[in-house]
Amino acid sequence: MLLKKHPQLCKDVHTVRRGNGRQPTGVQWFLNSACSRKILFQHGARAPLAQFSDNTTKAKFPNGLGELTADGIRGSFELGKYLQNRYITKKKFLRTPLLPSQVYFRSRAINRCLMSALAVGSAMFSTETKPAMNAVSVYSYEKDEELLDHPRQCxxxxxxxxxxxxxxxxxxxxxxxxxxxxxxxxxxxxxxxxxxxxxxxxxxxxxxxxxxxxxxxxxxxx
Structure with a gap:
């Protein structure tokens, strides 16, 4: 996930001449980095990937193999509320209500990852009166691509x-x-x-x- 501070809240970054080029100073690099945040998080708690140990346990995972559990959905929502408190309520880093250009979600093209991203994004911009009325865009890729996955075989x-x-x-x-x-x-x-x-x-x-x-x-x- 990439968070970008509202342009009006980012200070202008000036450059100084160094030799034949123009490069930011160390302080200016800091100002640059303060305009965005990159956050990595894993999908929520899931069911086993390939099989269940027995039929009794299978009944405890009604969504099926590899899918998010109720705890996984709840945990993703709680992560979103934490990020809301940190970057919206306290730091005023993001605008509320949601400004789509400030938030970029990238996910693997599998249910548990997409659902986790949607739960986190929805919780980040939820309010007491509208707890789940936020449509956050989540970008993905073709299912067989390995851009965000480990290589199939080293x-x-x-x-x-x-x-x-x-x-x-x-x-x-x-x-x-x-x-x-x-x-x-x-x-x-x-x-x-x-x-x-x-x-x-x-x-x-x-x-x-x-x-x-x-x-x-x-x-x-x-």
């Missing part, structure tokens, strides 16, 4: 895995890829007896904050 890591496993690693990422690495490296654990059980590790870690019984019974039965 060439260096892929070459090491191929040398170790004598087979090229799969192109997919996530829990199934983790399970491939677990099997390839010959890792052993009393908790994960095989590749299939290790593939549930991501689900268990994600679920533990919602239901501690699930992870307990999984390990007890393994």
């Amino acid at each position: 060439p260096y890591v892929a070459s090491r895995l191929k040398q170790k496993c004598r087979v090229s690693p799969p192109s997919f990422t996530g829990p199934l890829y983790d399970a491939f690495v677990y099997e390839c490296l010959g890792l052993k654990s009393s908790y994960f007896s095989d590749t299939g059980s290790f593939a549930k590790a991501e689900a268990l870690v994600t679920e533990v904050n919602r239901t501690r019984l699930t992870i307990y019974f999984f390990f007890k039965s393994s």
Whole structure:
């Protein structure tokens, strides 16, 4: 997210001659930077990405795999209220009501990221009388692009895995890829007896904050 102070509130930046060019002084650089803020935040709490550990836990994530939970939506809204207090109420950095040219949201093209950005933006400019009546633009990109995502497969890591496993690693990422690495490296654990059980590790870690019984019974039965 990029926040830009209203042009009338930014002081003019003058330059001084240095040799053959004109460059801002250190103080002038500070004035420049005071006219904008870049804020990075992750999506809110989500469900497991690829699978649930069992059907009982699945019922606790009604929005489906990889989607925001109720806590995730609430947390994103609370972040927006924090930013409102910091940059609108206290610092008067942004105008209220919303001035679209002052705020730029950029998000990955997946539901949990887009919904988080919308919740944060809506909360930032909400009021007591209109708590959710704000339309904040969120810019994204095509779903298969990797501009804001990690590379699908690091060439260096892929070459090491191929040398170790004598087979090229799969192109997919996530829990199934983790399970491939677990099997390839010959890792052993009393908790994960095989590749299939290790593939549930991501689900268990994600679920533990919602239901501690699930992870307990999984390990007890393994």
